[in-house]
Amino acid sequence: MDLKEINMRVQERQRDLLQIKNFNDAEIQLINEELQKDYQKLVLFESKANDKEVRLTIKNLRNKVIEQQDLVKKYLQIRYARLVNKSAPKIPVLKNALAAFFVGGTICVIGQIILNVIVLNGVPNKEATAITLMVMVFISALLTGLGIYDEIGRFGGAGSMVPITGFANSIVSPALEYKREGYVYGIGAKVFTIAGPVLLYGSLISVIIGLTFYIIK
Amino acid sequence: MFENIFNAFLIGGIICVIGQLIMDLTPFVITPAHVLVGYVTSGAVISAVGLYEPLIKFGGAGASIPLSGFGHSLAQGAIEGAKTKGLLGAIGGGFESTAVGIVAAILLGLSMATIFNPKG
Amino acid sequence: MQSKKIGKQTINYLHPVSIVSFASIVGPKEGQGPLGSSFDYILADNLDGEKSWEKTEQKMLEHSLALALAKKNYLAKDLDYFLAGDLLNQIVCSNFTARAIGTPFLGIYGACSTLVEGLVLGSILIDGGYGSRVGIASSSHHETAERQLRFPTELGVQRTMTAQWTVTGSGAYILEDNPNGADIVITQGIIGKVIDLGQANAMDMGAAMAPAAADTITQYFKDTGRKPEDFDLIITGDLGNIGRVLCQQLVLQSGYDISKNYSDCGVLIYDPAQDTHAGGSGCGCSASVLAGYLLPQIIEGKLRNIFLVGTGALLSPTSAQQGETIPCIAHGIVIQGNR
Known part of the structure; x- marks a missing residue:
């Protein structure tokens, strides 16, 4: 009989909640308190109920109460999100984009110059590219060790993250950072904190592509 | 000679700007790991359908240095492996072509960590 | 018995609880900020001679307590209790400091509201007669966080x-029951929901x-029933520029205008030119600003009373990665001068 009462209250509230926009904060608080009361009662009934079927009905009703709680929560969240969005600082999109273009472009120019020099010395193009990447990785690792690469990153954003130097930075920086936790669990385990996902999904995509070509061949 | 340097600047810059715009203009919180994974996988897919090679031809290091170029090496290695060594090549080919870079980065990480301390 | 609680959440200390000593330590960046000259001690760099940043933070907490004690010629054994908290996992800085000083210890955690939580609880201990001298401390360190x-x-x-x-930064405070004319008195506290x-x-705390x-x-x-005008200063712990504006708007929506005398420790501690974006945060923010900047002004009589509201974001790296929203808390304390 108590259960019926709660059920009725829940139904009634469902109608009220349609007009939640017209409620003031005190009224919303009251609704929240009633929801809490119903919820506690239902948990209590559930703990006492032995019949499987009764338990199920109680649980369904409890889920309905949770839904209503979520609805109130969502309403308050959306209302606040509007306020937050209004006062959110503007992202300097143009400045960031120019910085990314400049930093990314410059890193690639350095790479190209190194590549040109190696090719001029008679190394075939494919090997020359591999050597260039190695040199770039080395430069980035050194700059990371000297504490300079994070400053470049603060300015360049994606411009310093996207080139292979960013990948090297993502491996060297956790290695440095976790040195104090030791060589096995520190450097050893943490070195892939950020680059690990690259290796995982790199393996995945490479095998998918390889198998696809193997099958259609 | 100077033309390919200019092209590298242009292509490299554009590839990086795309990442910056995705970070700034979409409502998602994008971390460095997301950026790296996104570039490698999309680079591999673009390469597999044959569109990355022309980009490298034009942009040189501007296309091979961004991580999409790393994806390109993975994809080309896997395709090459599948063609020449069959099933084993299809599975291992990607990393065969990129192993040098990865091992270099890892060992440099170790040696830099041994030499330097983080500055903060 | 006269009630020590007013309304729903406010605590009214019937016996005066005074802050008899306090000290602050900050890092180099904070030392270069607009409040730089007011702190007791500025670290040479972010390690300050220690082997790890965690050790530096722990030493900073320990030293700020040592400074506060030394100013009154007290020893750690003169404290009845030591209450402290920080941002490191399992509040190790506080635990290790308690290990070093050997005083009865309660570790507390309220994220960046920890200091005010400590002041509220410490005052309760003294007002309740469970002790006569309590040490409170809290710290944070940029790199460890x-x-x-x-x-x-x-x-x-x-x-x-x-x-x-x-x-x-870190701040330490010594509370005492001091009936005869103390300079700084804690009169009320409020425990937040x-x-x-x-x-x-997590990038917009x-x-x-x-x-x-x-x-x-x-x-x-x-x-x-008090009004915003009753205070010389209402100051939040570490809302920063963005949170400060939002907080002011929300309070206004509830019918109280605090715009005239409202500020935030996170806004005060850095100069906009220091490129910190939205300002400072962390346990050490309110802990160092209160000891370094606010309390001296109360002693000098420049501020008669302040309402300090410590704010904390109760998230963990795991909860943030699992996409959970951020539960937050704020505790308040009313501090009065005697001039």
Whole structure:
């Protein structure tokens, strides 16, 4: 009989909640308190109920109460999100984009110059590219060790993250950072904190592509 | 000679700007790991359908240095492996072509960590 | 028996609890900030001669307590209790400091609201007659917080416009029951509720914490019937530029205008030219600003009374990665001068 009462209250509230926009904060608080009361009662009934079927009905009703709680929560969240969005600082999109273009472009120019020099010395193009990447990785690792690469990153954003130097930075920086936790669990385990996902999904995509070509061949 | 340097600047810059715009203009919180994974996988897919090679031809290091170029090496290695060594090549080919870079980065990480301390 | 509680959440200390000594230590960046000259001790660099940043933070906490004790010629054994908390996992800085000083110890955690939580609880202990002298301390360190909550420090990431800079700093306070004319007295406190309005961006803590701060501030005025004008200064712990504006708007929506005398420790501690984006944050923010900047002004009589509201974001790296929204809390304390 108590259960019926709660059920009725829940139904009634469902109608009220349609007009939640017209409620003031005190009224919303009251609704929240009633929801809490119903919820506690239902948990209590559930703990006492032995019949499987009764338990199920109680649980369904409890889920309905949770839904209503979520609805109130969502309403308050959306209302606040509007306020937050209004006062959110503007992202300097143009400045960031120019910085990314400049930093990314410059890193690639350095790479190209190194590549040109190696090719001029008679190394075939494919090997020359591999050597260039190695040199770039080395430069980035050194700059990371000297504490300079994070400053470049603060300015360049994606411009310093996207080139292979960013990948090297993502491996060297956790290695440095976790040195104090030791060589096995520190450097050893943490070195892939950020680059690990690259290796995982790199393996995945490479095998998918390889198998696809193997099958259609 | 100077033309390919200019092209590298242009292509490299554009590839990086795309990442910056995705970070700034979409409502998602994008971390460095997301950026790296996104570039490698999309680079591999673009390469597999044959569109990355022309980009490298034009942009040189501007296309091979961004991580999409790393994806390109993975994809080309896997395709090459599948063609020449069959099933084993299809599975291992990607990393065969990129192993040098990865091992270099890892060992440099170790040696830099041994030499330097983080500055903060 | 006269009630020590007013309204729903406010605590009224019947016996005066005085802050008899206090000390602050900050890092180099904070030392270069606008309040730099007011702190007791500025670290040479972010390690300050220690082997790890965690050790530095722990030493900073320990030393700020030592400074506060030394100013009154006390020893740690003269304290009945020591209450402390910090941001490191399992509040190790506080635990290790307690190990070093050997005083009865309660570790507390309220994220960046920890200091005010400690002051509220310490005052309760003294007002209740359970002790006559209590030490309170709290700390945070930029690099330890970065590596625990965000990214390795050497990783090249761009900080978002809403990101706040964790303050390297600590503050320690000695509370006493001191019936005869103390300079600084804690008269009231308020214990906050956990509020979560659905913000999930760990790079925008100010917006997440503002509703909790606003709730505590309005509840205090409702409980006591006092008005914003009754205070020389209402100051939140570490909402930063963005949270400060939001908090002010939310309080205004509840019918209280605090715009004339409202500020935030996270806004005060850095100069905009220091490129911290939205300002300072962390346990050490309110802990160092209160000891370094606010309390001296109360002693000098420049401020007669302040309402300090410590704000904390109760998230963990795991909860943030699992996409949970950020529950936040704010505790308040009313501090009065005697001039």
